[in-house]
Amino acid sequence: MGRRNYKAGVKGPSSALTEFLKQEGITDRFRNRREIERNGGNQSQTSDQENSPPPPNQFQTLDQQQPEKDDDDDDVSLDIIRSSPTPKEESDDEEIKLMRKAAKRKLKARRGGTTRKNPDSSDDDSHNDLDGNYSSDEDDLGNANLKKFGELDQCIDCGKSIQLTVYSRFIKEKVGYLCDECNQILKNREKQAKQNQLNARKKRKRTAQALLNKTTIKLPKLQDVCIKKITSNITDVDALGDIGQLNLDKISMILSKNRSLNDQTMTLFLSPELKSLSFWDCSDVDSDSLNKIAAFCPNLKSLTLFMCGQLHNDNLQYFATNLKNLKEFRLNGPFLISAKMWIEYFNIIKDQLNKFELRNTHRFTKDSLTALLENCGKKLTSLKLSRLDGLVDQDVYNEVPEKISSNSLTHLEISYPPREECVTDDTLIKILEKCGESLISLNVDGCIGLTDKFLIEGVCKYCINLQHLSMRQLDQVTNEGFSQAFDAYSKINAGGLIEVDLTKCDDIGDEAIYSLLNHSSHTLVELSINSLYRITKDFLSQIFIEDHTQFKKQLKARVEKEKESRSQSQPQQEGEDEEEEEAKDVLHYYHYINLPLLTYLDAGFVRAVTNYGSLWR
Template sequence: MAFRRRRREAAAGNGQQQNPDDHGVKGPSSALTSFLREQGINAEQIRLRYERTQRNTQENIIEDENKEDENKKDEENIEQNQSNNLHSTSIKLNFALDSDEEEIDDNENNNETENNLQSSTKRMKLDDSSSLNKGATIYCLECDQNFQISVYSKKSEKYGKIGYLCPSCTKIQIRRERLAKKHEIEARKRRKKIATALLDKKKFKLPSLQDFCIDIITKNINDVELLGEIGTYNKTKICRILAKNRSLNDKTVGLFLDNNTTSLEFWDCCKIDKNSLDKIAAYCPKLEYLTLNMCGQLHNDNLKYFGTKLNNLKSISLNGPFLINDESWQLFFESNVGKNLKHFHLRNTHRFNNDSLVTLLENCGQNLESLTLSRLDGLNSKPVYDLLPHFLSNLRNLEISSPHHENLIDDDMIINLLALNCETINSLNLDKCSGLTNKFLIEGLKLFGANITKLSLCDLDQIDDEGLKSVFDNWNINGGLTDVSLQRCISLTDKSVYDLLLHSSQTLVQLNLNSIKDISKTMFSNLSRNLTFPLLTYLDIGFVRSVDDSVLAILSRICPNLEILEVYGNNRCTDKALFRDNLTVIGRQTDSI
C-alpha cells in the first residue's frame, strides 16, 4: 500500500494524469502485446469486427436463398405453361380424328384391361394374406393333415413344394435337425482326433480302460498327491503326456521321484526350477539313466550336486543346458560320477567349449560307449576334434551333427574313428557335417562299417552317386542296414539309391529319402518288379517329384508291413490313390480335417 501511495504522489507532483488501468503491480509484457497496444488494437475491436463479418455473411445467405426461390417460381410457371400448351395440342389432335366412336372404343378397352389387372393383383394379395394369416386352416406338407397355422409352424420345402408342417411334424423335424447337428459336431471331433493321431504317426482307436484312467490322472494331476504302485511303464507314460501338455512343473515332478527309480526321463523341464532339479539326486540315489530335455534352468550347482550324489549314474542326456559353464563341466567330468559315465549325450549349448571336451575325453574316453555332440557352438577347434580317435576306442553309437563350421569335421578324422571302433560301432550319425566327401564313404564306411546298422547322412551335399554306389556295390561284409536317412543329399540320384535298396531290402525298417529330387519313376518301377521290403514300417519320400498315385500303389504292395508313408510336397499324390487300409499316408494336399 505504501508503494502505491508514493507512486500516486510522485505522479501528482509531476503533473501527470494517472490512468485508472495503471493501478496495481503489472508483470512484464511481451513484444506482441506492446505492439498491439501501440497500434490501438484491443480485444473489443477484434470482437466487433468478427460480429460485423458474421452479420454480413448471414445477410448474403438470405439474399441468395430469396433469389433461388424466385428462380424456382419462374421455372415452375414456365413448365406449367408448356404443359398447358401440350394439352391444348392433344385436344386439337383428338378433334382431328375421323370418328369419335373409335376413340371412345379405345378408351373403353384400356379401362377394361386396367380394371382386370387391378382385380387380379388384389385377388393374389388376398390369397397370399389369407394363407399366411394366423389361425388359417391349411394342410401339412408332410402328413397332409389340416391344421391351423401359427407363429410356431415350421416352413418346409419337400417334393418340389413349399409349405408348412403341422405341430407333430414340426416337433419331429426339430428333433431330427438337433440330432443331425449333434452328429455333425461328433463327426468333426472324430475327424480332429484322427488328424491329431495322424500327425503323431499313430492310428486312432478306441482308448482302453487304462488309457481312460491315465487321462483322468493327467487332467487332475495337480490334485494327485501320490501315484502309488502303478508300474514304471505307466509312470513313464504319464510323464510323457504331462511333458507334451506342458504340465510338468515343480509340483508334479515329485510324483515321479522314487527311491527305487533307476531310469528317469523328463522331456520338458522348462517349468522345473533349480530346487526341484536337486530333488532328482536327493530322492533317486540309485538313478542310472537320466534324460533332461529343454533343461534351460539346470544350473551349475545342480550339475555339481549330481556329481556328488548319483554314484550309480551311467548315462546322462541333456538338451539345452546353456546355464552350465566350462568350469562346472570340467568339475563334473573329474568327479567319480563323471568318470563312470558310459553314455554322454549333449545338445544345444554354446558354453560347452574345447576344454570341456578335452576333460571329457581324458576322464571318460576309454569307457564311453555312446557319444552325442550336436549343435555345440563352443567347440570351434579342429585340433580338439582330431583328439577323438585317440581316446574313443569302444564306441557303439556315435553322433556328431551340426558342427559350428563344416571344416571342423573332415574325412580323415571320421575314417580314423571308424578304423578304431570298427568292431563295436553299429550306429553312425553325421548329419550336417557338410565337409565330408566321397572319400569318407569309400575309404571309411565301406572298409570299417561291417557292423553298422543305423546310418544317417542328412544334408551332405558333397557325396554323390559315385561314392554311395561304390559303398553298396558288393558290400558283403555288412549284413544290411535297418535305419537309413539320406535326407537332402541333393547330389544323389536313383542310380545309387537303387543300389542301397538292393543291398538292404530285406533288413530295412526305416528309410528317409526326403528331398532327393532326382529320383525318377523308373526306379519305383524297377522296385515293383524286382524287390520287396518285408520289414519296412516307415518311409519318407517327401519332396520327390516323381512320386504320384501309382507310386503309392506300388509301395503299398511291395512293403506289406509299411505303416507310415510321408509324402509332403508331392502334389501329384491325391485321394484317388489305391493302397492298403492299414497304411497311413501323411502329407497329401487333398487331406482335410
C-alpha cells in the same frame, strides 16, 4: 358450418398396421403393379396403372363413413377399418401376408402382449381371420395366463423368483420361464448333446469308410485309456498308489507333449527306488525343483532332461555330488551351464558315465570336451554331440580317437557342427578306425564337409556291424561314390542296415539307391529319401514290379537290343562329356527288389513320386 369445413380436411390417426404398410410402400398401387407384372403387362400399362387413382372403397376412414362427433370425442383414437375383401385382395401373395403378420406381432409387443380394445375400432380377430398363417401365442399355449415383461414370475425349474425381461427364456413344454442359472444349465446340456451327436456322426462315418475300404479299426488299449484319464487328473494320481514305472514314463511323456510338466506335477514321478527318469520338456520346471531330482532319487542310473533351459551351475554341481550311481546322462538345451562348470563336473564324477548326450548349447567348448574324454573316454559306449556352437576349432574332434577305448563305442553322433572344417573325412576315418568294429549306430547329419572318402575308406572298411546310418544334408556325397561304396560294403557287412536316412543328399540318384537296396533290402525297416530329386520315375516303377511280368520282360529285351545296337553301330566315344551325354539317353534295367520288413518310407519332395511330401507307413 365453419366447424364442418375445418374438420373436412382433418384425417384421424392411423393404426400401427396401416403406418407400417405405408412405411414399407405396400399400397394399392404396389399391389396393382405386382398384379400387372404377374400377368405379363408391359411398362406402359404399369405406368398408367401407377398414375391412376386408387380404386374407391378400398380403405375408408371413420370420418368419411360415420357422422361427425363432438369435441369430447376428438381424443378417441380412430383406426382404419377394412371393407369387405374383393377378389383381388384375396389373391394377395404370401409376402404381404407375412408382413401383415409381422406388423400384428410388433403392435402386440408394443402394447405389452395385449391388444387394446377400442370401441370405434374393429376386433383383432377380424383381421387375424384374413391371414391363414397367423396364430397367436395364447392359442398355441392353450390360453395360458402369461405375464408381461417387467413382472415377477417363478422359474419353472427351481422355483426362484425372477423378473421377466426380453431375454428370459420361455419353455413351451412346461409353459413357463427359466431363470439365468437354469437357462445356462440347459444351454450346456444342449451344447453337449449337439457335440455328442456330431461325434457319433463322425464315428459312424469313419466306420462306414473303413467298411468300404476294407480296413480295420484299432481300438485303444484299456491301459492307454486309463493313462489318458490319469493324465487329465494328474493332481490326484497319489490316490491310485503304485501304477508301475512303465506307465509313469508314458504319463510323463504325455505331460511333456502337452506342456503340463511343471514344479507341482514333476514331483509325482520322484521316488527313492527310482533307477531311470526322463523328462522331455523341463521348460516350466525351475532350478529349485530340478534339485529335487537328486534329493528324492539318489539311486538314479539314467537321467534325461530335455529343454532344460533353467538348469544352472548349482544344479549340475548338486547332481555331481548326490547322484553317485549315474551312468547315463542326456541333456538338451542346458545353455546356462558355463564351460568352467562342465570341466568341474567331469573332474568330480571321473569315469562314472558310460553314455553321454549333449545338444543345443554354446558354452560347451574344446576344454569341456577334453575334460569329458580324459575322465570318461575309456568307458564311454555312447557319445552324442549335436549343435554345440562352442566347438569351433578345426582340430576339435581329433582328440576323440586318442582318448576313447578301442572298439568300445556302439553309438556315435557328431552332427551339425558350427563350421564345415570341424568334421572332415580324415578326422572321421580315424574315429571309425578306432571304434568302427563295435559301432552299431552312426549319425553325421549336417557335416557338410564329408565326401565320398569317408564312405569308401571309413564306413565300408571298418563298420562291419553297422545297423543305423544317418547322413542328412551331405551334399558332397556323389551318386557314383555312394554306389561304389555300397557295392563294396557287402563284402564286410552281410547283415544289412536297418535304418538309413539320406534326406537332402542332393547328388544321390538311382544308382546309389539301387546299390543300397541290393545290400540291405532284406533287413531295411526305415528309409528316408526325402528331397532326392535325381531319383527317376522309371527306377521306382521297375524296382517295385516283379521280373516275371510282361512289362519287365519286354523292357529287358528292349534294353539288351539297344545295348547291342549301340555296340555295333556307334563308334567308341571319347571324352567324359560325351560319355555323360550318352549315359543320359541310355535306358537302364533294374531288377525287382523285395522289401519284406520296410514299414516306413519317407519319399517327400521326390519329383518322381506323384504325391509330393507324403509319408507311407
